[in-house]
Amino acid sequence: MRDNVFVAICYALTLGSLLSYATVLLRRARRAGRVAKSEELPWT
Amino acid sequence: MSTTVPNPQSIPGTNASAVSRRWRGITSTGFSRVLGVATLVLVVWLVLFGLLFSPPDQTQQSSVRIMYIHVPTAWVAYLAFGVTGLSSAMYLFRRAHSLAWDRVAGASAEIGVMFMALTLITGSLWGRLTWGVYWAWDARLTTTAFLFVTYVGYLAVRRLGGSHQARAKRSAVLGLLAVIEIPLVHFSVELWRSLHQEASVANPSGDVKMDGLMLFSLFVGLIAFSLLYFWLVLHRQRAMYLEDQYDDADLDVALVERRAETKEHSRA
Numbered sequence: 001m002r003d004n005v006f007v008a009i010c011y012a013l014t015l016g017s018l019l020s021y022a023t024v025l026l027r028r029a030r031r032a033g034r035v036a037k038s039e040e041l042p043w044t
Numbered sequence: 045m046s047t048t049v050p051n052p053q054s055i056p057g058t059n060a061s062a063v064s065r066r067w068r069g070i071t072s073t074g075f076s077r078v079l080g081v082a083t084l085v086l087v088v089w090l091v092l093f094g095l096l097f098s099p100p101d102q103t104q105q106s107s108v109r110i111m112y113i114h115v116p117t118a119w120v121a122y123l124a125f126g127v128t129g130l131s132s133a134m135y136l137f138r139r140a141h142s143l144a145w146d147r148v149a150g151a152s153a154e155i156g157v158m159f160m161a162l163t164l165i166t167g168s169l170w171g172r173l174t175w176g177v178y179w180a181w182d183a184r185l186t187t188t189a190f191l192f193v194t195y196v197g198y199l200a201v202r203r204l205g206g207s208h209q210a211r212a213k214r215s216a217v218l219g220l221l222a223v224i225e226i227p228l229v230h231f232s233v234e235l236w237r238s239l240h241q242e243a244s245v246a247n248p249s250g251d252v253k254m255d256g257l258m259l260f261s262l263f264v265g266l267i268a269f270s271l272l273y274f275w276l277v278l279h280r281q282r283a284m285y286l287e288d289q290y291d292d293a294d295l296d297v298a299l300v301e302r303r304a305e306t307k308e309h310s311r312a
Contacts, residue, residue: 003106006173010166011091014113018272021158025279026071032286033070043073043282 071282079275086268093261101258107173108258114166116265117159118188120273122226124156125195127277129223132216143288144281146212149219151280153198155273160192175239183236187229194222208288 094112101108131149135141167185168178179185202215228235233242254262 003173006169007095007106007109010110010113010169011095013165014117014162015087015091017158017162021155022276022279025276025283029071029279029283029286032283032290041070041282042285043071 070286071279076275076278079271079278083268083271083275086264086271090261090265090268093257093264098257098261099255104174107170110166110170110173111258112261112265113269114163114170115262116269117166118163119266120269121156121160121163121191122230123270124152124159124273124277125191125223125226127152128156128195128198128219132219132223135212135216136220141209141212143208143212144285146208146216147281147284147288148277149216150199150202151277151284153195153202153219154280155276157192157195157199159269159273160188160195164188164192180239182239183232184229184238184240187225187232191222191225191229194225198222208291 090112094109098109098112100106128149131145131152135143135145135149138145167188171180171185172178198215198218201218202211204211204214232238233240
């Protein structure tokens with residue numbers, strides 16, 4: 001029982017952290033993109 | 045960057061149409077979207093195989109399922125710090141001293157730190173179940189913690205201020221020095237007596253004693269997190285490019301304001 005709780009914590013923590021980081025990253029990019037100077041972005 | 049975003053119209057070189065065009069998926073391309081979807085599918089696979097389809101271990105029972113995320117997060121952290129070292133070398137030793145390499149190094153280190161933190165946390169929980177303690181001052185654990193702290197320091201050094209080139213130069217030197225720690229962490233279990241087990245898959249003898257479905261689940265985890273790393277680096281270094289542009293634009297506005305102030309003073 002305790003094993004399953006620890007496993008669940010590990011998966012939830014890892015996947016939750018990665019998802020949160022990706023969300024924050026995309027938000028920051030959008031915020032920075034709103035005021036970026038160049039008309040043509042290098043990757044487009 | 046935790047700064048207040050000003051009105052886009054006040055920044056030179058921006059206009060409303062460009063702003064609305066950029067609002068959606070500013071750092072995305074067709075390739076990054078495909079990569080994102082592939083990553084998502086593999087992460088779902090990882091959860092299914094890791095939690096449901098793979099069998100429990102004879103001695104460790106269910107706790108072995110932690111391996112499918114603990115090992116991949118450690119692998120991605122090594123990969124990320126290796127890419128930081130390589131990009132730092134590319135920045136320092138190529139004539140152009142392109143800031144693109146610096147941004148890749150910074151993005152990779154940031155993501156590596158996050159994966160390393162997850163490695164330490166999941167390892168600590170797994171250690172509690174198998175060794176009975178959350179932490180031991182063991183060679184592998186100590187060197188891993190040291191590696192984590194080193195790259196947190198690297199990220200702090202990147203935020204010290206100055207021009208983009210100054211930031212790139214000092215962090216590239218540190219990035220090259222820090223990467224030396226990776227072999228030390230990896231071979232710590234062989235160099236010193238350690239609680240931590242030796243490599244199960246990438247061992248010198250090549251003898252893999254693991255059930256087929258367990259091994260498959262582990263590889264799904266490795267591929268899923270590697271793809272996730274590439275997706276995150278792609279977006280993070282593009283976001284850094286935009287942040288650098290924002291910094292430059294902010295500086296331009298400050299200079300214009302300062303010049304206007306100077307003119308006012310000279311008239312008075």
